[in-house]
Structure formats: C-alpha cells, structure tokens
Amino acid sequence: MKCITNATIALLLLTLLQLAVVLHGATVSYVTTAKGGTSSQRNGSTEGGTLLWVYGTGFARTTFSKEPSDDASNSVKLVNGSNSYGCNLQSETGTETQLACYTTRVPVGDYLVQVYVQGSPIPRSQYSNPSIATFLARSNNTPQISVISPASGEPQRMVSLSGDFKTNCYLHDDDGCRESNVSVISRVYVGGQSCDLVDSERGEYYSNLSNTDLQCHFKSNEVGIFNVTMLVSNNNGRSASDSSLYRMSGTGQIYHFDTYAVLNNVSTSSGSVEGGTILTIQGDHFVGSSENPLVVNVGDEPCNVLSSELTTIQCQTALKPNHTRNYYHGGRGLHVYQEPGFISL
Template identity: 45%
Template sequence: MWDPVFDSSSNNLPTMCDVSTTSGSSCIFPFNYNGVTYKTCTIFGPNNNAFRPQCAITVNSNHTAVTWSICEVPTDAVIFYSTVRKGGYWTQNGGSTQGGTMIWIDGNRFAQNGFNSVSSISNTNIVQLVDGYSVYDCEMHNDKTTNTQLTCYAPSLPESVYQIRVSVNGYLIPLYQYYDTKRALFASMPSQTPTITNIIPQSGTPQSLITLIGSFKTLCYSRDVDGCAQDNNPLISRIYVGGHLCNVIDQSTGLIYANVTDSRLICKFEDNEVGLFNISMIVTNQYGRSLTSSNLYRVSADENLYTFQSYAVISSVTPNSGSTQGGTLLTINGNYFSNSASYPLVVQIGGEPCTILSSTTTTIQCQTPIAPLASQNQYQGGRGLQIFRTSGSNTQSTLSSSTPPTPTGTVSWTDDALFVSNVSSAETVWLIGFVRVLKTATFTFILDSNGAAALFLSTDDSPTNKVLIASATSNQSTPISLNNNTNYYLFCVGSRSSGYLRLGVQARMHETQLTATTSSLVLNEIQRIDVNATVTSDQQQLTYTTNPSNGTSEVQSLQVDSSTFQIGFRGVYTCIDLFP
C-alpha cells in the first residue's frame, strides 16, 4: 500500500492500489465526500466515531461516496495529536535540541503489549522522528504506554521540525490515518534547551558538592516546592554526573544544600567512582536534556571529552622507609581507591610497580619493589598543573632566556592549564607539569597571556632539557611531534607589572577526529605528598649460613637511604618534589 508523505487531501496524490474491505468489496478510488476528493482510505467517513480507515465501495455518477466499508489494512491504529506536556495541547510541541524531551502521542489501537520487557519489532510500538530523508528513533517509555497513548524520549536532534511516525506491530501508520499531520509534529528548538554555562569545581573527590550555573528554565526540583505541585510546572527531574546522580537534597537530612533558582544550584555527586564524566540535567515538559557550554569541555589523554573529573585522596603512607631490595609491606590510607577492569589500581614506588596484596576503598597494601638505580626529581601526575605565585615582575627577555626565573612563592594546584590572578599588582606566576599523550601525534602549543610570558617544553621528562617554544611576542609554537606514553616536562612563566595577570596554555592535536571546541589543554600534574614522619636510614643485616664443613658463615651489612617513592591511581600519581 502506498503511503503519502504529505497531506492526504492534496490533489497530487496518486490513487492507491486495490484495497479490500471487511464487506468483501474493494474500495473505489477516487471518491468524493463533503467536497473533498479521496484517493486513499480516510478516517473521516460517516458514522465513524472510532476513526477507523474507511472507503467508498459504491459511488454515484459524480463519484460521490454512497456506500462505505472498513478498509482491511495492516494496522488500523490512528493518531490524533502529540504534545510535550502531559494533558497538553498539540501546539505545545517544542523540546530540547539535546534530546530527553518526553513526547506524548494520543491515538487509538496501539500495540497492547507495550509493557513487555523484551521488545519485538513484530509485536510492539516504534516511534520515529522524520525530517525529509533524516529519520531518528524516539526511545520508547513503555511504563506510560497504553492502547491509546504512547510516550517516548526524543534523541539529540538538529534544530528543525519533525513529523512523528509510528509503527504498530511492525507496520507504519499511514498519514491518512492521522487526524491532522500538523498536529503530530516535534520541534527541536534552542529556546527550549536548558543550558549549563559554568561548573564549579570541574574536579574533586567523589561525594563532592558541585555548583551548576546556567539557564535551567525552572526553579522546581520537587513537587513539594511552593508553586511546583502541578504537572504543568517544569521540574528538574535529574542531574547526572556521567551515569551517577547528583542530588540537590541531602539524603540524610532531607534539606537542600543551597537555595535553588532557575540559574544556580548545588548538588552532591552521589558515588565513589574515580574517573572522567559529563554533567547534564533533565528538565520535564517542554524542555529536556541540557546543553553544556563548549568552553567547559576538557579533552582526556585518549581524546574523550568530559566536564568533571573525580580523583582519589591519600592521607598517609606507612612505613616511610624500607629496604632498597624491596619486600617492604606498604600501607596506604585514604579514600576512593576504587578498582575496575577499565581503571585498574596502580601503585608505584620510584617509578617501579608496588605489588598490590589487598585493597579496599580506604586502604591499599602492597609490597615494594627493588629501588631503581636512578632517581628522579619529579613524577608525572594526571590531573592538572602546579602553580607557583610570587610578587614582583620580570621582563620578557628575562622570562624567555635560557635560564628563566626559578619557581618560588606560594604553591597550589589547578585542574586547568589557565591561571587568572585575583590581585591587580605586580606578580610572576609559573605553571609546571608534564605532557603525556596516549597517541603519537603532532601538536601545536599556544601561549595565552596578557603580559610578558614564555613557554618551555623538554624533549623528555628532564627540566634541564627544556627549550623555548612560544612567548608573548610569538605565542604559537611550530608543530611538535610527541610520542605516546612519554613524559614531556612543561614549564610556563608569566609576569605583569600591574593589572590582573592571565596565563594559560592551549594545544591542538593535528591527528584527531574531535570537532568540538575545547577551552583548555588537559595536562598531567605534579602532585606532592607530605609524610608526617621522621625519615631515617635503614640498616639491615643479612646472615648467610653454609655447611661448616664446606664453608664459613658470612655477614653483610646494607645501608639504605630514604628515597623518592610514587603512588598512582588511574593515572594520577603522587610524588615528593625535589625541585631545585
């Protein structure tokens, strides 16, 4: 049977093929009824309160329908209208461009088994959104499905207006079985899309409080809030950090963490997982899933976009000394030491693996390896950069020299490769860390500063091998090839005699498939761990006893000095900083 893709009252419609009816006679096409010429079955025949598809089986000399019968068609389901609000009007048909908008479809004779847990294309309902030759699946929400109502969640869609098409038991409902095709449309609209324009912070431990700023389209987060009880009030139904919930209500007290407005809220990341996540929210009714500003996205070392990173915490390490020959049982206390196949738990001492014997979310026990022959001053981390700040300014020539100023002043950490001063005075700032890529590729580095600045990169992980690659006068490097799984030491320094200093590093990987604009370079981090214990040398005595008749006993003394050790979780490493 031919299915028109435009209004069935059009004079351009071709005539349908032979169609049988329940009377045993075939339909006569075309036929006239109430001033309209029909070349297909119609649901607007006489005495048809059930809106079943009918046709004329006898006509007069003017081809006006005289006798009617029910058309025998693969599905006699009918669609009356659709809306994005429960009990709403068909004119309320707009939703988010990011998907997540629930579409309500009102009709009759939809598939009866919409509650089956296992879908079958031959015995179920399918909803699709069509714009020209583009077809998108609408995810069915079977909990609200009946024989007169379908619900589904719209996917992420380009801005446009889409015809809603429904298949019942594997058969597409033809458009002539719509009460009005214009009443079954969905409009993907930026104006109906909630937005998140800021996330504070963009990294933290699991169970962190996260502040979201944007345009949420509503301040309702519960039906218990004044003015939010009615179904026609949009509701912030869920906030996600990856696949985990972020709740605005403290689950232990029942109180909100902070006042919720339509532009600002605070929620708690309700999980213990360490990793990279994207944050979004779902707003009910005519809205849907939120759009996050592109400048909030970060790029991971394996080219994934994310907006929030969680990390583990180390509180103590005991003992703080042991044999250079390894074998010392090390206990690491902290929190969020999660372990999974995707992100296996790793502990390193001096760059060598410490064999894990047992682990919980708060404690790790491992056996130390043999001490490496050579020690290092720094070890790569996985979360950001180390910041040094001091008062006073430096000239461009001083910063760009082969011996730039040594980092000094207060020390802190940042998850961004960007620093913006909060004081309007003379200041010099250093950003220090490691670049470590998982894919061998070519990179161009860009220095972002409003003052004197210089950017250095080493050919390896040694600070002594750093070379100038960009400055305030020439802020873009030439293309640089970096090898995968190799540490490159990065040293950035900026200075300003007055005003608010801005200093940042950006990079573009040439061999990438990413097209989204990112606002900062994700760099590895130098992390410091302070062990509150006295470090002492360790002297061990080993006695080798042989058969008295064949040899003599031997006593050896080993003097072990304190050494640098390293602990890593999912690529995030600690270190003792021996910066000169």
C-alpha cells in the same frame, strides 16, 4: 531442503492479514510534551530527554518480552527528510491509544513522529494532521549549564551549577510548582549518578534554588571523570553545556568534572631493589570501578595490589626500574593540543 507446508502458509497469511487489519485501523492524532496536553505543546530540547506523548488509535498492545523486538510491539522514530532518530519507548505507559517515548539528541528542526506498529510504519494518510504530529527541537527549550564549580575535587562534595535551567522548581510540592504544566528539574546527574539538591536529613535545599543557580551533593565515593547534565520536565529535556566547560583527559575522553583520591602516607619508605616490598598506603577515596580501576605504580612500575579499602591500600613492589628519571606521570596530568596557524594582531 525443507518444504513449506500448507499450515505454514496459512499461518503466514493470517499474520499478514492481522498486520493489515492493525495498520488499516491505526491512526496518529497528535503529539504533545504534556500527558493529556494539547498539540500546541510540542517543543523540546535538542539534547534529548524530552518525554513525548503520542495519541492515536490501533497501537499494538504492550506485552511482556525478555527480548525487545519491533516486530512484536510499537516503536517511534523522529524523521526529518532522510534523517531518522530514535525515540526510546516507555512500554509501561503504552496503550492502544497512547504511547510515550524519550527523545534522543537531534539538531534544531521539525521532526515527524513516525509510529511503527509491529515493525511497519503507520502511513501518513492515517495521520489526522501531520503538522501537529511533529516534534519541534529548539535551542530556547534546551536547559543550559554554563558554570560548574569546582571543576575537580574529592568525591562526596557539593557541586555548584549556574546557567539557564528554564525553571526554579525541583519538587511539585513547592509553592508555585504544584501545577502539572510547571516544568521541574527532574534530576541532576554527575556521570550516571544522581547529585541531590535536597538534604535528606534536614529536608531542605542545600542552597536557594533559582532558574540560574543551584547546589547539589555528589554523594558517590567514585574517583574518575564525569559529565554533568540535568533533566527538566515538560517542554524541555536534557541540558546542553557551554563549550568552555569541556576538558580532555590524558586518554582523549571529553569530560566536565573529575574527582581524585587523597594520599596521606606511604610506609615503608625503602625496600629491596629486587621488589617484593609490602607498601601500606593511607589516604581516602581508594575506590576503583570498571571504568576507573584501582592501579598503583611505584617509579612507573606496577605495585601489585594485595588488598584495598576506602582509606588503605597494601601492594607489593616490582623490580627497581632501569631509568633514572626524577619525574613521573600522575593520574591528573596536562593534555595539550596545538595546531599550526596564523593570527592577525
């Protein structure tokens, strides 16, 4: 059994005293969605992605740490009654008088921005006015995507979006977009990858940008299924999508948009029933990933991949399968869900 020394007790008491001093001096003045903005600017998206600025005093100094810890820094949560949601702190912008964090997805409602210093919440009595330290998650501040066209296609293609983007600005350099209080489309994502609105060679938009329509270039070679989102600055945030855009994959994953490889030629066209035949497959976009690995089947049996490039795959066949089916499941099949019920005609 370890003994607690006087030095350990003294260190614990000193830590508690320092924490008490910090919390005694820590206050929250107000929150806003614009850096240096007013407390009237507190609305944002229900889908998350709204950058909140929190102003006050006595916040913990931001220090570098390989392992993030609430006990050694600040943290922020959005609180509504008994429900609490995270707000992802941007430590590089933090000082003793300001914090910044990105909201996460929340239902429509009003949320007190609860600040924690070294793991302990700043008491409500030390908020200048809790009503102006609240985040207002509203549907009318949430950008909407209602059309994605096409819904599927080869990689490295143009994608058209329609909806209510809350702004027709992408770059602050554009006319009418230079003021910091003007919302801009920060990024359009297909999966975790950027979909570019500007042609880097010409320095121009791929199409006329409005607050309801845009075109972007998905430059990735990746084949798979993806969700499409956008981030809009200031009192907006991450977009929501119309329910009609969601589809379900054969593995039960929900997605908006999928890309597929193209198969042009297979040689040889015959081989041994005992397997071991080397096939050369030619096409395009033969790119695998951790989420969507490159797999080749012949007659529903795996063909062992020997080598692969963007346009060519070589694989070795397995034994001839025992079944005599004349149809096989592909990678882009149909998923049907049916539920018994009645309708009135």
